[in-house]
Amino acid sequence: AQSVAQPEDQVNVAEGNPLTVKCTYSVSGNPYLFWYVQYPNRGLQFLLKYITGDNLVKGSYGFEAEFNKSQTSFHLKKPSALVSDSALYFCAVRDDLKVTGGGNKLTFGTGTQLKVEL
Amino acid sequence: DARVTQTPRDKVTEMGQEVTMRCQPILGHNTVFWYRQTMMQGLELLAYFRNRAPLDDSGMPKDRFSAEMPDATLATLKIQPSEPRDSAVYFCASGLDARRDGVCEQFFGPGTRLTVL
Numbered sequence: 001a002q003s004v005a006q007p008e009d010q011v012n013v014a015e016g017n018p019l020t021v022k023c024t025y026s027v028s029g030n031p032y033l034f035w036y037v038q039y040p041n042r043g044l045q046f047l048l049k050y051i052t053g054d055n056l057v058k059g060s061y062g063f064e065a066e067f068n069k070s071q072t073s074f075h076l077k078k079p080s081a082l083v084s085d086s087a088l089y090f091c092a093v094r095d096d097l098k099v100t101g102g103g104n105k106l107t108f109g110t111g112t113q114l115k116v117e118l
Numbered sequence: 119d120a121r122v123t124q125t126p127r128d129k130v131t132e133m134g135q136e137v138t139m140r141c142q143p144i145l146g147h148n149t150v151f152w153y154r155q156t157m158m159q160g161l162e163l164l165a166y167f168r169n170r171a172p173l174d175d176s177g178m179p180k181d182r183f184s185a186e187m188p189d190a191t192l193a194t195l196k197i198q199p200s201e202p203r204d205s206a207v208y209f210c211a212s213g214l215d216a217r218r219d220g221v222c223e224q225f226f227g228p229g230t231r232l233t234v235l
Contacts, residue, residue, distance in 0.1 A: 036226075043122070043209050043226030044161075090161065105174060106224070108161040 002027045002095045006109035013081045013116050021076040021112045023091030033074040034092040034106065035065055044090060050074060061085070081116045088113050120144045122227035124210050130233045136198040139230045141210030142191055150193045151211040151224060152178075152185055161209075167193065168215060200234045207231050 003026045013019045025031055032051050036044040048059025055067045065076045076089060091109040123142045131137055143150050152164040165175035170187040178185065182204075184196045197204055207229045213222035 034223075041228075043211070043228050044224075045226065046223045049223065105163050105166075105177075110160045 002031075002093050002105070002107045004091050004093045004107055004109040006089075006091055006112045008112050009110075010113040010115060013114070015083050015116050015118050016080050019076075019078050019081040019085070019114065019116070021089050021091075021114060023074045023076065023109060024072050025074060025091070025093040026072065027093055027095035029095055031072075031074075032094040033065075033067065034094075035059065035063070035074075035076050036090045036092060036108075038088040038090065038111070040087075047076070047089075081114075083116050083118060086114055086116045120225075122210055122212050122225050124208075124227035124230050126230055127228060128231045128233075130235065131200055132235050133201055134199045135234075136196065137200045137204075137232060137234075139195045139208055139210075139232070141193040141195070141212075141227055143193060143210070143212030144225055145191070147212035147214050147225070149213045149215045149222060149224075150187060151213070152193070152195050153209040153211065153226075154206045155209060155229070156206045164195070164208075197232075200232075202234045205232055205234050 005024045007022055034049045035047040037047050038044045047063050048057050050057045050067045058064045063078050065074055067074050088111045090111050092106040094106050125140045149168045151166040153161050155161045164178040165185040167187050187193045209226050209229045211224040211226045213224045215222045
């Protein structure tokens, strides 16, 4: 069974500082990994995904994520945080269909609230 | 600017009443997902469709929930009878699964906030 963990309920960062939101996963076979962001009273918005290829994935709004197979992690990063980045961030994983034989469930983490302060 | 739309945005009802939530996926998308979000359980997948066919509804309580796609432009999620524990925000998402392996970016609607008294 696939699972994803976001160990931090909240991350506080000063504007202009780099930010990291952590995510670790467990899947059968190769992982498909996603980051989504949710602003208050809105649906989730896609930020970026990793399927295969370069371990460093670049996404929307200056975010990037690094896939680390040995540590089974997919941490979200941004070099310089903005107050407008304050939101709820979700990591999601889907396993390799070839291994499990079917299903398209994305398993979401519990979310990490990012707060960027001046 | 193509978006997933959901109606109603807010719904307050009494226990035992039927609730129907509607979703219009983005035109051309072939997969539709229904999620439920609560503080306690986080984001849970209830059901998903590809090309209007239900592929997985194992996350959905079968005795009271039902999900359908009468046509490619409409997905519905129905609860009958509703219970207070169904209070949550229900999200619809759509995507284009061109690879047929389900790895697609999902576009979420704004959600329906359901309160069952």
